Amino acid sequence: MTSRNDPTTRPPRAIPTVAGLLALAVAAVLLGAYLIVRLAAMVGGQGNGPAGTLNSDLEELRQTDPKLIKYREVGRINTGFQQARGIAVDAEGRLYVAGDQAVAVFGADGVQQSAIPLTTPPRCLAVGADGTLYAGMADHVETFDRGGAPRAVWSSPGPKARFTAVAVGENDVWVGDAGDRVVLRYDFSGNVVGRIGRKDAARHVPGLIIPSLHLDVALAPDDLLRVSNPGRHRIEAYTPGGDLKFSWGREGSDIDRFCGCCNPTDFALFPDGRFVTSEKGLPRVKIYSARGTFEGVVAGPETFGQKAVGLDVAVDPQERVLVLDPVARAVRVFVHQ
Incomplete structure (x- = not known):
């Protein structure tokens, strides 16, 4: 009995001809060209393909149900900056x-009182x-x-440090290092006395x-520190x-959720512990209860430009919501309606 692995029993291997190889190459080029055209149509939103549906869905998400909007814009404060990065309000x-x-x-009336020159660009700030x-x-x-x-x-904690937020408490200063x-966690002399948020x-x-x-990062009325974890879409x-x-x-x-790869980007607290949050991608500013129940919208995507990123937020003593709009180079003022 001859083995199935005996090379003498195998059929002769076909040797591809030049014409065959050329035909395969032409077919590959035509297939590639077809896929490129289809992809371009999809990205451009032409026809009724998946990209057209995606664009339609995104446009729908950019429109907020008016019944959910609880605030109205009452003014803007021009920052005078080419690149505005962060805001804070004092007592x-x-x-x-x-x-x-x-x-x-x-001032609370929106009139500039002073300016503090710095040697390097500031990224974030807080007032004790x-x-x-x-x-x-x-x-x-x-x-x-x-x-x-x-x-x-204060000294830098290390070469990888990239500061994005500051919060001041009675005994400590907290800095978000993205x-x-x-x-x-700093003491008031500028010494690092602790670290929070590392996997443990x-x-x-x-x-x-x-x-x-x-x-x-922010300090809440319950004396617990609130920290955004944007990659996990939570606080x-x-x-x-x-x-x-x-x-x-x-x-x-x-x-009522946080969309995209990494949201919320910024948040602030009301005196009663409620949150105002902001997102990028679909720029949305929203209100949540102290335990995270969605309560309403301050401003939806239709309020901002599509390139709006870095919507820092703050709450002033009148409980007005202040939103930094870097595209408009202004702080937009919202009140409850």
Whole structure:
């Protein structure tokens, strides 16, 4: 019995001819050209293909149900900056805007009162109860007194640091470091005394996922630190010691969820613990309860340009919602209606 693996029993191997190879090459080119044309049509939204449906769906998402809009715009404050990056409000209602290489200070009436020149571009900022300004640069914090005079320059925590948020408490200063994916805890002398948000299985901390330079932080009335975890589409609550107590937020394009790769980008707190959040991609500013129940919309995508990214938000003592619109180079003022 001859083995099935005996080479003498195999049929002769066909040797491709030049004509055959040429025919295959032509077929491959034609197939490639067809796919390119189809892809171009899909991306351009021509016809009734998948891209046309996608564009239609996106346009629908850019329109907000009027019944959900709880706020109306009552004014704009021109920042005077080419690149405005962050806002903060002090206890007296003064508005601080970080942009270009300065911090501009405005009264509650929107009239500019002063400007603090800086040597490098500020990225974020916060104001303490005593009026001290904490300006977050790319990798360090600089402090200024109530009159804008320089006080101190804190050391950088490392070469990967990229500061995106500052919050000031009674005993500590908290800084969101998107580069190292951590929240830094400083004492008032500028020393790092703790870190929050790093993955720690023993403490049931899943870790911060920061695909882009958006990491926000704020202190809530319950004395817990709120930290955005945009890659997980949620906001997390930590003790000052770094224990994760709870979180809220879900991924999705529905109005009560956070869409895209990494949202929310920014948030702020009302005195009663409610949240105002902002998103990129589909730029939306929304209100949530202290435990994350959706309550309504401040402004939907139709309010902003399609390139709107970095909608920093703040709440002033009158509980007006302030939204930094970098495209308009203005702070937009919204009140409950």
